[in-house]
Amino acid sequence: MMTTLTLSKVTKTFGTNRALDAVSFSVAPGERVALLGHNGAGKSTLMKIVLGLIPFDDGAVSVLDAAPGSHAARRKVAYLPENVAFHPSLTGLEQLRYYLRLRGENPAQAPALLDKVGLAHAAQRRIGTYSKGMRQRVGLAQALIGNPRLLVLDEPTSGLDPVSRREFYAMLDVLAAEGAAILLSSHALTEVEARTDRIVILSGGVMVANDTLAALRRQAALPIHLQVTARPEQADAVARELDGARMNGIVVDLTCAHDQKLARLGQIAALGAMIDDVEVIPPSLEDLYSHFSRMGEQGTNS
Amino acid sequence: MSRILASAGAEFRIALRNRWVTIAVAMMALFSMVLSATGSAPTGALGADSLSVTVASLTSLAVYLVPLVALLMSFDAVAGEVERGTLPLVLTYPVSRAELLLGKFVAHLAILALAVAVGYAIAAGAALYMDAGATAGLPALLRLFWTSLLLGAAFLAIGYALSAIARRPGAAAGLAIGLWLVMIVLYDLGLLAAVVADGGGYFSTEVFPWLLVGNPADAFRLYNLAASEATAAAAGIGGAAGTIPSAHALASILLWPLAGLVLATLAFRKVTP
Numbered sequence: 001m002m003t004t005l006t007l008s009k010v011t012k013t014f015g016t017n018r019a020l021d022a023v024s025f026s027v028a029p030g031e032r033v034a035l036l037g038h039n040g041a042g043k044s045t046l047m048k049i050v051l052g053l054i055p056f057d058d059g060a061v062s063v064l065d066a067a068p069g070s071h072a073a074r075r076k077v078a079y080l081p082e083n084v085a086f087h088p089s090l091t092g093l094e095q096l097r098y099y100l101r102l103r104g105e106n107p108a109q110a111p112a113l114l115d116k117v118g119l120a121h122a123a124q125r126r127i128g129t130y131s132k133g134m135r136q137r138v139g140l141a142q143a144l145i146g147n148p149r150l151l152v153l154d155e156p157t158s159g160l161d162p163v164s165r166r167e168f169y170a171m172l173d174v175l176a177a178e179g180a181a182i183l184l185s186s187h188a189l190t191e192v193e194a195r196t197d198r199i200v201i202l203s204g205g206v207m208v209a210n211d212t213l214a215a216l217r218r219q220a221a222l223p224i225h226l227q228v229t230a231r232p233e234q235a236d237a238v239a240r241e242l243d244g245a246r247m248n249g250i251v252v253d254l255t256c257a258h259d260q261k262l263a264r265l266g267q268i269a270a271l272g273a274m275i276d277d278v279e280v281i282p283p284s285l286e287d288l289y290s291h292f293s294r295m296g297e298q299g300t301n302s
Numbered sequence: 303m304s305r306i307l308a309s310a311g312a313e314f315r316i317a318l319r320n321r322w323v324t325i326a327v328a329m330m331a332l333f334s335m336v337l338s339a340t341g342s343a344p345t346g347a348l349g350a351d352s353l354s355v356t357v358a359s360l361t362s363l364a365v366y367l368v369p370l371v372a373l374l375m376s377f378d379a380v381a382g383e384v385e386r387g388t389l390p391l392v393l394t395y396p397v398s399r400a401e402l403l404l405g406k407f408v409a410h411l412a413i414l415a416l417a418v419a420v421g422y423a424i425a426a427g428a429a430l431y432m433d434a435g436a437t438a439g440l441p442a443l444l445r446l447f448w449t450s451l452l453l454g455a456a457f458l459a460i461g462y463a464l465s466a467i468a469r470r471p472g473a474a475a476g477l478a479i480g481l482w483l484v485m486i487v488l489y490d491l492g493l494l495a496a497v498v499a500d501g502g503g504y505f506s507t508e509v510f511p512w513l514l515v516g517n518p519a520d521a522f523r524l525y526n527l528a529a530s531e532a533t534a535a536a537a538g539i540g541g542a543a544g545t546i547p548s549a550h551a552l553a554s555i556l557l558w559p560l561a562g563l564v565l566a567t568l569a570f571r572k573v574t575p
Contacts, residue, residue, distance in 0.1 A: 090315060139391075
């Protein structure tokens with residue numbers, strides 16, 4: 001089996017609104033793919049199609065060589081919905097025992113799962129008393145049940161504090177290393193940047209990007225920032241020599257295209273003693289994201 | 303099967319926390335006690351043992367109360383999950399919609415059985431205390447018990463279907479109350495009016511018995527009353543019971559839960575999370 005999830009030309013229309021327009025991409029075992037897009041770009045719709053919760057109009061979807069939503073696919077796919085909800089009357093422990101039984105797993109694993117997401121202290125409390133972050137952790141815990149081969153996570157870190165986010169991505173790394181494919185959506189672009197292998201950007205139902213971060217950076221050819229820190233009293237001279245703008249007392253800001261980067265660095269190095277330090281800042285994921293989203297909008301408008 | 307039991311277990315726990323178990327048991331117990339207190343007087347006049355008379359009174363009570371309790375427990379089954387937003391996640395689990403419904407069904411039926419058993423036991427205990435010879439009525443009581451469960455099962459299943467069709471708890475509750483009113487209260491009145499207007503014609507002889515047996519509540523009443531002449535005499539609709547073979551009535555109360563569950567599953571399949 002080459003890929004865990006394959007979408008080819010998937011199209012979905014709600015009334016007159018085209019939610020997804022011929023979207024094609026795949027996720028391989030062990031690969032972590034981030035799905036980015038504005039609200040209404042089609043991320044949740046795409047996920048629900050992959051899970052078989054809603055039908056699609058055209059194209060093809062294959063989940064672990066089975067149809068989305070088929071019994072075979074559901075056995076091996078875990079899902080964490082956006083704003084995950086549980087019955088408020090059940091305790092965290094009871095809810096997880098229920099989910100374990102539904103997957104044919106031993107319900108005795110429930111306390112260990114809750115411990116893994118840091119909820120051991122609240123296991124006996126009703127979910128109705130949980131905060132949003134705690135409910136999100138219950139959602140994460142249920143997604144870990146039964147060695148899933150594909151995890152579909154809709155905004156998995158919303159409501160989590162920074163420490164929990166890092167723990168969560170560490171858990172994902174372990175799962176991916178064991179060969180699970182992961183498709184997650186997020187608004188927090190910076191955290192996706194370091195923690196995923198590939199990025200798919202949806203804009204108005206159209207896939208406008210699907211590549212590694214490095215390749216997307218090359219493709220977008222956005223300017224690179226070089227921040228040169230000058231020695232005391234040298235900032236003006238450095239700015240003059242390099243034809244850059246002074247940001248404050250000692251830092252000179254330069255921008256250049258990707259292919260001029262080395263030449264620019266050479267010029268900086270030639271200034272020798274005038275330079276204290278140099279920092280190369282590639283275009284951020286936010287920059288890339290707005291770049292590709294804009295391209296998508298222009299594409300659909302023209 | 304294990305998946306059905308898993309959701310039945312969760313569902314039972316939820317009903318316990320939401321006080322539904324307490325409410326159902328208390329309701330049945332309270333009405334049975336009132337019935338025992340008021341129904342103990344006329345025993346001697348009818349020449350039947352006091353338990354048989356109690357069973358007749360309980361039959362009339364169950365016709366109203368059992369469908370009501372069943373609908374109250376079931377109207378929220380699908381609509382509530384839609385509103386709480388718990389449906390998308392559970393539907394990605396390797397469990398079919400029919401299994402989810404059956405899980406709820408098993409839990410709700412167990413609660414109903416508990417409530418009915420407590421209620422009937424109180425009434426039977428009172429009757430046996432008054433009249434030592436009342437043990438003659440025990441078979442009738444046993445029959446009343448399992449037919450009450452079938453009646454409850456029919457209305458649980460119909461309640462799930464309404465819940466899936468309505469998709470919002472408020473609308474589902476309205477539909478459930480409306481259905482109860484139509485099938486339990488207005489149906490008989492309408493039939494009575496039609497029979498009176500018809501004056502013993504084709505409708506009264508050919509159509510009316512089928513309409514009567516087609517309603518699970520009427521079929522339940524007919525079956526219990528036909529099986530016991532004493533109770534039929536006490537309830538006063540023995541005449542209608544005489545024209546319909548009790549096998550037809552039994553078939554009706556057996557088929558309704560199945561038909562209801564099929565209908566509920568079909569309606570649930572149309573719900574997109």
